[in-house]
Amino acid sequence: MNDWFPLWLSLRVSVIATACAGVLGVALAYLLAKWRSRWAAVVEAIFTLPIVLPPTVLGYYLLTLLGTRSVLGGAWLSTFGSPLVFTESGAVVAATVSALPFVIRAARAAMSNVDARVEESARVMGLSEWKVARVVTLPLAARGIGAGVALGFARALGDFGATVMVAGNIPGQTQTLPVAVYDAVQAGDDATARTGSLVLGAIAVVVLVFVTQVFARRR
Amino acid sequence: MNVLRVDVRVEVPGFGVDATFSASNGVTVLSGPSGSGKSLTLAAIAGTLRPVRGVIHLDDVVFADVDSRIHVRSQDRRLGVVYQHAALLDHRSPLDNVALAVRDGEAALRRSSAMELLARVGAGSLADAKTRSLSGGERQRIALARAMAGSPRLLLLDEPFSSLDSASRAELRALLKELVAEHRLIALVVTHDQADVDALADRVVVYEPGRTVSASE
Structure with a gap:
């Protein structure tokens, strides 16, 4: 493998997407954990769709939603002067959406497991809801949130279907490592496909071991 | 002299309690068997549970009035709480x-x-x-x-000493009495331990399952 651009692009896209999914996912998970309504289940199901939908279908939805003829895509184009789709930013959006459900589900479960009496005590002693979240709920749920964010990173790094639909496969511009592996297989370039697959596999193993050892360990 | 007046019905799925009593400075023990609704009453006073009927007020400050749709947030009631297992932030x-x-x-x-x-x-x-x-x-x-x-003017304590050994219990009971006297507080203590009642109570509110049945000095 002579061209390492796809690896660096994948890492860059994954880190930015994980940060976006982390912030959005934790905020949504908090609302879902505290929102006592049957609609919470519907909202959670919608945000979980990326786990169960075929990645190409997810990519198609995003392409429709963010294409230059859509409201969002048009707004992006007029604001930044270039389209969102078939760019690195498009890859970030696809990876963020793919990673989001992993963060939301892990964080929501962790927040729901925080002892309600600890949160109640904090409220009774005068802490605002924001401070209860910041001082009580988030620190006590930190392991679950961390595990979700790490899994979200692994998912973002490995995304293929949604990324190729939204960002395309432009070598040197939007070709991430999973897409480069696919390209190499199509072209019969076994060495590149093997190296890329080994790198992605190794990173995935490291993340999973990290999650198990650091976040999923019993207190 | 501060006075807490409680006249409410509080419900959770499958259970409800009617609680009527008043408490002034000193320790008022809410006594009765497990499951009689003592802790639910405390939750309503703390503001973590909304009563379905009635009023709670401390002197002229209304904490909850169901008819008038008043429910003051826990944060704004200026209370202190102690639970059986101290809900401390371990981190x-x-x-x-x-x-x-x-x-x-x-x-x-x-x-x-x-x-x-x-x-x-x-x-x-x-x-x-x-x-x-x-x-x-x-x-x-x-x-x-x-x-x-x-x-706070009002302390709420839910089985605060029940998981302690007898020596710690005695020390903490004495400490609580001192603090209540020093700061002229109203303290409501939920317990089903007769020793707590004997050592702490300036007055006792007795619960049967689902209601208060008597209050005595």
Whole structure:
């Protein structure tokens, strides 16, 4: 493998997407954990769709939603002067959406497991809801949130279907490592496909071991 | 003399309690069998549960009035609470736990107030200890200091000593009595331990399953 651009692009896209999914996912998970309504289940199901939908279908939805003829895509184009789709930013959006459900589900479960009496005590002693979240709920749920964010990173790094639909496969511009592996297989370039697959596999193993050892360990 | 008046019905799925009593300065023990609704009453007073009927007020301050749709947030009731298993923040030091509950002043002032409170409950040496490693009695001392930190007029204690050994229990009962007298507080203590009733009670409210049946000095 002579061209390492796809690896660096994948890492860059994954880190930015994980940060976006982390912030959005934790905020949504908090609302879902505290929102006592049957609609919470519907909202959670919608945000979980990326786990169960075929990645190409997810990519198609995003392409429709963010294409230059859509409201969002048009707004992006007029604001930044270039389209969102078939760019690195498009890859970030696809990876963020793919990673989001992993963060939301892990964080929501962790927040729901925080002892309600600890949160109640904090409220009774005068802490605002924001401070209860910041001082009580988030620190006590930190392991679950961390595990979700790490899994979200692994998912973002490995995304293929949604990324190729939204960002395309432009070598040197939007070709991430999973897409480069696919390209190499199509072209019969076994060495590149093997190296890329080994790198992605190794990173995935490291993340999973990290999650198990650091976040999923019993207190 | 402060007076807390409670006349409410509180419900959770499958159970409800009608509680009617008043409490003035000193310790009022809510006594009765498990499952009679004592803790539910406390939750309604704390504001973590909304009553379905009735009113709760402390002197002329209305905490809850169902007919008038008044429900003051827990944060604004200025109470102190102590639960059976001290609901402390294990990831914060004992000093932080107490300082977080001090409502007024700059950070340094809040920490110094917290330090004074810890010293008052005999836990000054534990200020920077690992909260997770404290004994049950030590945790309840910190919880008591934290409950006092917001300068409350009303303390709510739910089975505060039931998980402690007898020596710690006796010490903490005495400490609670002292604090209540010093600060002229109303303290409501939920317990089904007769020894708590004997040692603490200035008055007793007796529960049967689902209702209060009597209140006596």
